Amino acid sequence: MTLLSEVDRAELDEFRTGFRSWLNAHGDELEPVRSLPRELDAQFAVQRRFQRQLFDAGWLRRGWPEAAGGLGGSVVARGALAEELTVAGYTFPLAVSMIEVLGPAVLKFGSPELVAEMFPRLLSGEEFxxxxxxxxxxxxxxxxxxxxxxxxxxxxxxxxxxxxxxxxxxxxxxxxxxxxxxxxxxxxxxxxxxxxxxxxxxxxxxxxxxxxxxxxxxxxxxxxxxxxxxxxxxxxxGVSVTMCVLENERSVLAWQRQTWLNKRLEDLVAENELTASARVGDVFTSLYALKLRTRETFRSVVAGQSVGAQSSVDKILLSTGEKALFDAVHDLATDQLLLDDSATATQWRYDYAYSRASSIYGGTAEVQRNILAERVLGLPRERS
Ligand SMILES: Cc1cc2nc3c(=O)[nH]c(=O)nc-3n(C[C@H](O)[C@H](O)[C@H](O)COP(=O)(O)OP(=O)(O)OC[C@H]3O[C@@H](n4cnc5c(N)ncnc54)[C@H](O)[C@@H]3O)c2cc1C
Missing domain, CATH: 2.40.110.10 (Butyryl-CoA Dehydrogenase, subunit A, domain 2)
Known part of the structure; x- marks a missing residue:
């Protein structure tokens, strides 16, 4: 499964390699980004500084048009940036998540003046x-x-x-x-x-x-x-703007989320010295299905195709995989999850609680199933 032509692939490989060396070169200075403070104001301050660094170094500008303060190039660069940050254990700044959700719709539907005035402020972290x-x-x-x-x-x-x-x-x-x-x-x-x-x-x-x-x-x-x-x-x-926003939640952002979930599964196994088991295997399978599906959808977005109602499958796989992972954390690392006061355990608790929201935000699991039933499978609507 390839996302790219050979030429684009070479450019992307160069981007990834360059970004990895930049992260390595700035490792000490960026340490606070790997273990964010829990207090929100402090957390936002660290994230904002980090976003500005990514912007100034040009990494965050790749894949966005010049008219919006970007450097042009393929959307794939944005997915690669999200993946590289996540795999290396850095936070994906919340404001960058918001850019991925709202940015494409504002670019597509906002006036050129609005985009030129506002978009660079969002991209640089000056605004949220x-x-x-x-x-x-x-x-x-x-x-x-x-x-x-x-x-x-x-x-x-x-x-x-x-x-x-x-x-x-x-x-x-x-x-x-x-x-x-x-x-x-x-x-x-x-x-x-x-x-x-x-x-x-x-x-x-x-x-x-x-x-x-x-x-x-x-x-x-x-x-x-x-x-x-x-x-x-x-x-x-407003419906077109809304559809564009929802569609983009299933593109770069979903790619980042599945990367993060797979990383958290690795953390769970490593921290608890778990051996192969049916439970771990089930979670791995769920997350692997999510990865393949998300890659397919991301590929459609890169090709400029509308992903439409089919992408409800992605959202269901995301919430199913996320809940399966954190249910496994609950069952396989119960003592740590419930009793430990360490920063690692606090983070697991936070992630467990947040995982419950995955079947609500961006359209609930029930509504996604309705969309699939009616618009993909063509089943009749329920009469009230
Ligand atoms: C972490 C998180 C972040 C969010 N961030 C934002 C944000 O930034 N901006 C924003 O605008 N919103 C945000 N939301 C809100 C989110 O979009 C809504 O919660 C979601 O769309 C569901 O709407 P609701 O909460 O009003 O539930 P309701 O629509 O009232 O649904 C209640 C229950 O009824 C079920 N239900 C509803 N209709 C049907 C139906 N036709 N058939 C079967 N079952 C049905 C639902 O599945 C659900 O279980 C966020 C939510 C979460 C959890």
């Missing part, structure tokens, strides 16, 4: 962006969202509430889904906007998750004025 999609009454069914944007000529007036907005307290901008049409229009009446988080009327209230972090926030919009030039895509075209 958040994704304002879910609402208290609209998660799986985004077509029922109620945050309203009223047309007032030069700008939109936005009012409503979002929830589960990851890291909103660190974000300078938000890609926000709003209702510009009638409620009865469903997704056809939804429009994406690019909103400054320091606009008057925006209030962020962090929520503590089971992992212990204040990852999520409720975000309130009270008569927030957003210039019309910040409309992302067509008015009423």
């Amino acid at each position: 962006w958040c994704q304002g999609f879910s609402e208290p009454e609209a998660g799986s069914d985004l077509g029922s969202l109620r945050t309203r944007a009223v047309d007032e000529g030069e700008h939109w007036r936005v009012s409503g509430q979002k929830i589960w907005t990851s890291w909103a307290q660190y974000a300078q901008r938000c890609v926000l889904l709003t209702r510009t049409g009638e409620q009865a229009e469903g997704f056809r009446g939804v429009t994406a906007l690019f909103v400054d988080m320091d606009s008057p009327g925006v209030t962020v209230r962090p929520l503590r998750a089971m992992s212990g972090d204040e990852e999520f926030s409720e975000v309130f919009f009270d008569d927030v004025l957003v210039p019309k030039s910040r409309t992302v895509g067509q008015v009423g075209g």
